[in-house]
Amino acid sequence: MNIYKYASPATFYPLAGRLIPWFAVLAAMLAAVGLYLGLYLAPPDFQQGEVYRIIFIHVPTAWMAMIIYLVMAAYGVMALSFNARLSSMMMEALAPTGAMFTVLALWTGALWGKPTWGAYWVWDARMTSTLILLFLYVGYIALTHAIEDKKRADKAGALLVIVGSVNVPIIYFSVKWWNTLHQGASVSVTSGSKMASMMALGMLVMALACWMYAIAVALVRVRAIIIERELENGGAANWLNTLDTQDMQVGLGKPRQLTR
Amino acid sequence: MALGPVKSGKGEPGQAEFAPEQGFLRAIARDTRLAFRSKGEVIQALVFFVVVVSLFPLAIGPETALLKRIAPGVVWVAALLSVLLTLPRLFASDYQDGTLEQLMLSPFPLPVMVAGKMGAHWLASGLPLALIAPLLGLQFGLDSRELGVLVASLILGTPILSMLGAIGAALTLGVRGGSILVALLILPLYIPVLIFGAGAVEAVAAGMDYGANLSLLGAGLLIGGLTTPFAVAAAVKISLD
Numbered sequence: 001m002n003i004y005k006y007a008s009p010a011t012f013y014p015l016a017g018r019l020i021p022w023f024a025v026l027a028a029m030l031a032a033v034g035l036y037l038g039l040y041l042a043p044p045d046f047q048q049g050e051v052y053r054i055i056f057i058h059v060p061t062a063w064m065a066m067i068i069y070l071v072m073a074a075y076g077v078m079a080l081s082f083n084a085r086l087s088s089m090m091m092e093a094l095a096p097t098g099a100m101f102t103v104l105a106l107w108t109g110a111l112w113g114k115p116t117w118g119a120y121w122v123w124d125a126r127m128t129s130t131l132i133l134l135f136l137y138v139g140y141i142a143l144t145h146a147i148e149d150k151k152r153a154d155k156a157g158a159l160l161v162i163v164g165s166v167n168v169p170i171i172y173f174s175v176k177w178w179n180t181l182h183q184g185a186s187v188s189v190t191s192g193s194k195m196a197s198m199m200a201l202g203m204l205v206m207a208l209a210c211w212m213y214a215i216a217v218a219l220v221r222v223r224a225i226i227i228e229r230e231l232e233n234g235g236a237a238n239w240l241n242t243l244d245t246q247d248m249q250v251g252l253g254k255p256r257q258l259t260r
Numbered sequence: 261m262a263l264g265p266v267k268s269g270k271g272e273p274g275q276a277e278f279a280p281e282q283g284f285l286r287a288i289a290r291d292t293r294l295a296f297r298s299k300g301e302v303i304q305a306l307v308f309f310v311v312v313v314s315l316f317p318l319a320i321g322p323e324t325a326l327l328k329r330i331a332p333g334v335v336w337v338a339a340l341l342s343v344l345l346t347l348p349r350l351f352a353s354d355y356q357d358g359t360l361e362q363l364m365l366s367p368f369p370l371p372v373m374v375a376g377k378m379g380a381h382w383l384a385s386g387l388p389l390a391l392i393a394p395l396l397g398l399q400f401g402l403d404s405r406e407l408g409v410l411v412a413s414l415i416l417g418t419p420i421l422s423m424l425g426a427i428g429a430a431l432t433l434g435v436r437g438g439s440i441l442v443a444l445l446i447l448p449l450y451i452p453v454l455i456f457g458a459g460a461v462e463a464v465a466a467g468m469d470y471g472a473n474l475s476l477l478g479a480g481l482l483i484g485g486l487t488t489p490f491a492v493a494a495a496v497k498i499s500l501d
Contacts, residue, residue: 080494132448132451135444135447135448136448138444139444139445139448142441142444142445143431143432143435143441143445146432146435146436146437146441147435152498152499152501155498156431156432156495156498156499159427159431159491159494159495159498160431160445163427163449163491164448164449167448167449167452170452170480171448171449171451171452173452174451174452174455174456174476175451175452175455177455177456177459178455178459181459181462181463
């Protein structure tokens with residue numbers, strides 16, 4: 001089986017359409033199991049009581065925020081070295097989801113911080129680094145939206161994400177340095193090894209759920225991006241007509257009448 | 261000002277003409293000359309720097325202890341913003357009149373030419389900022405040791421700002437909303453430089469060892485000097501094709 005044929009947007013489109021329901025259902029099931037584990041089965045924390053349970057959203061979203069940026073960087077490398085359109089489209093599809101996860105991580109982190117540390121925002125190393133990660137996402141989205149020529153936008157965005165991803169460890173290290181020097185609040189998230197196994201399992205399941213969700217959403221978005229770009233190029237009419245009507249209806253609604 | 265190979269009087273023809281150092285020297289000489297020809301722009305960036313630094317005491321109050329505490333951060337942030345404002349100058353005029361394309365086509369490697377441009381940009385923006393910073397530090401009540409470290413941190417840090425900024429400037433060539441967009445792209449990358457630069461002065465103010473901060477800035481300068489020319493060259497090629 002030749003998988004490289006799916007590197008073309010035209011053949012990837014129906015494949016994505018077939019994959020979306022699987023990932024969506026997986027995400028929903030894993031989320032249900034994870035939330036059940038986290039909100040019901042896991043014991044209350046020794047120090048924090050019940051409020052720690054926000055960790056089951058906070059940590060998975062923070063992980064996803066970072067992983068998605070790395071995946072975007074990988075797509076960026078592919079886009080620049082293979083000149084592949086689909087890689088750039090996947091990058092574009094992932095960016096809003098990554099930004100959303102970053103915002104969720106920051107938001108839930110702040111909500112968790114108020115009852116435990118007494119403040120919504122404390123400028124500790126991880127929080128600050130996640131904020132900077134959000135700026136990196138927003139910068140990528142701004143750049144790709146500002147450049148009109150799609151090919152140039154793709155490559156510029158890819159370069160930006162690669163430079164950003166190289167900088168992420170540097171940024172994290174420098175923020176950690178800054179934080180320890182300035183004697184930040186003595187906060188400590190429950191470390192993984194001391195966590196009850198039920199908590200760890202719940203976090204892991206929720207992380208998988210977020211991952212499946214991210215894939216499903218990215219596939220839906222990339223299908224929309226494929227259609228938009230084909231329409232811009234003017235070649236949409238013929239290509240769209242080759243698609244099965246049923247397949248068109250996944251994620252697109254009623255197919256447009258493109259030919260008389 | 262010739263950018264391509266010029267017959268040198270000495271040596272055999274075709275020997276040293278295409279050497280990368282020649283390209284670097286030519287690029288840096290040309291851009292420095294152009295930058296200092298319009299001294300107004302250089303001075304404008306300096307004045308912006310001074311004005312922004314002076315805004316903080318006006319906003320916060322003249323209490324000496326407080327000003328002394330915030331001085332490193334304020335001076336560094338103002339330096340950041342001033343360098344950001346001068347970034348469009350790096351490529352814009354060359355892009356508009358086609359010189360940038362000629363640079364791409366010249367026999368000298370593009371990373372080398374771009375490194376020359378970044379060096380010239382620093383000479384016309386970062387270096388003057390670093391030299392005028394002691395005056396501003398005095399305004400904030402810093403003593404001589406702190407002023408020395410402030411200048412050192414700026415001299416080590418502002419080239420990094422020029423280099424990272426060049427990536428942003430090259431990516432956004434000819435794009436509408438240029439200046440703010442460059443700021444949005446580059447400021448997250450500037451943050452480590454800011455942390456170590458201001459941190460060096462704060463360390464000496466607190467009586468601690470500032471060598472680590474300056475060493476990290478130096479390391480950043482070296483790594484940046486080796487890698488950013490290639491990134492900027494790639495960005496220029498992306499923007500021009």
